[in-house]
Amino acid sequence: MTAHQTPAPRVAEDLNRALHDAMSRDERVVLLGQDILDPYGGAFKITKGLSSRFPDRVIGMPISEQATVGIAGGLALCGNRPIVEIMFADFVTLAYDQILNFLTKSVSMYGRRVPMPVLIRCPVGGDRGYGPTHSQYLHKQLLGIPHLTLFELSPFHPCGPLLEEILSGDEPAMLFENKLLYGRRVHTGGVVDDLFQYDHLDPRGRVARISIGAPADGDVVVIAPGGLCERVLSAARRLFLTREIRCQILVPVQLYPLDLTALLPTLAGAARVCVVEEDVAGATWGADVARAVYERLWRTLRHPVTVVSSRHGVIPAARVLEKQVVVQADDVYRAIAEDIDA
Structure with missing residues (x-):
């Protein structure tokens, strides 16, 4: 700037x-x-x-x-x-x-x-x-x-x-x-940082796509709500710099009902799909998104959809313990890396 x-x-x-x-x-x-x-x-x-x-x-x-x-x-x-x-x-x-x-x-x-x-x-x-x-x-x-x-x-x-x-x-x-x-700045101008750029997939701008360089098919497409953007971006940066794994991140502003139409071309070209949420696993938004992806793309999916959620348990007040429960960038990194290594 x-x-x-x-x-x-x-x-x-x-x-x-x-x-x-x-x-x-x-x-x-x-x-x-x-x-x-x-x-x-x-x-x-x-x-x-x-x-x-x-x-x-x-x-x-x-x-x-x-x-x-x-x-x-x-x-x-x-x-x-x-x-x-x-x-x-x-x-x-x-x-x-x-x-x-x-x-x-x-x-x-x-x-x-x-x-x-x-x-x-x-x-x-x-x-x-x-x-x-x-x-x-x-x-x-x-x-x-x-x-x-x-x-x-x-x-x-x-x-x-x-x-x-x-x-x-x-x-x-x-x-x-x-x-x-609340304390983060709104992204403008199509640039996130020195590595990531973004655009919107639909005319109404409801789904943002963050990618490395020009949008292209990546190794993994990650779907996450807006509150997890920073953690997912941190994990994607580390995956690229340490493993040369290229992620595209899709951020829908409307979570439910979620219209997959705008997401399908990007999802169809992905080797893997990962959904990230902060809720505890079990009858969640992430599970619902994974179900919808399976319904639309099961003929062409090459790997199961990975869902990353917070750990099962009450959220502690102590910050060091809270980070062990609430999903973090390291959890996203580990889930994607382990899925690719499997």
Whole structure:
């Protein structure tokens, strides 16, 4: 970066700006959550400045996720477009009844389609030393619910267009935000670093493809959500520099339903496919992606799909122990290297 270039915004800044733009663009957008009002501005400062600028549409809520999501559903029925901030995704379990039995079912259970445009934002993930009840991924608990779309923030997908697309819909959605991403910068201009470049596979830009040099068939195609980009990139760099194993990384911003159409040409040309997730193995997003890949490509797959997940167990608070449970770059490196050596 030259002296006169402005650095790309950090993901937290980009998301905050996207929320400001969304509320400025549409007076129906309201924001609900705990500790989101200024001067605090949310546990991760994502809502900073919003209550000062839109005092009537930013509502501080009591410590009841069930009540917050239920009120958001009522606001949606009245024609609003609510955004709910859950302070930590772990607490989504407290609102599960409202999500499963009210928001999603209301779309179709009354004999006519009912708009229910509620967006629930959830900081997720470990590697922050927050302990077992503030560090989990909850993809598996929300996967496969009719009328519920799952998204995850990515440094390769600007927050503004993503929020605009989600808020223009008429069904409930979850937006997972890996806490490690908040301090990372958004990637711009097609260049990641001195080794990796990226582009987008589909016209809407929902799937980013990171590759070494010009996109080409690699030894391994890795599919991972946005929160694991840095770890997967670290593993891919090491695989290339130490083993000359070339990885292509596919990062879908919409996790479920996942449309494989844009991914198929890249997947079809790969010798191996690896899916990386931070959830604990068992009925997970990674397993669902692997199933979908098998259904579409089983005639041409040359090797089984590898799924890399966190270890089975409660996430410890001690950082040194947490890294032994939560999936790390070394785990991705080892899984791919062992698969190739097998």
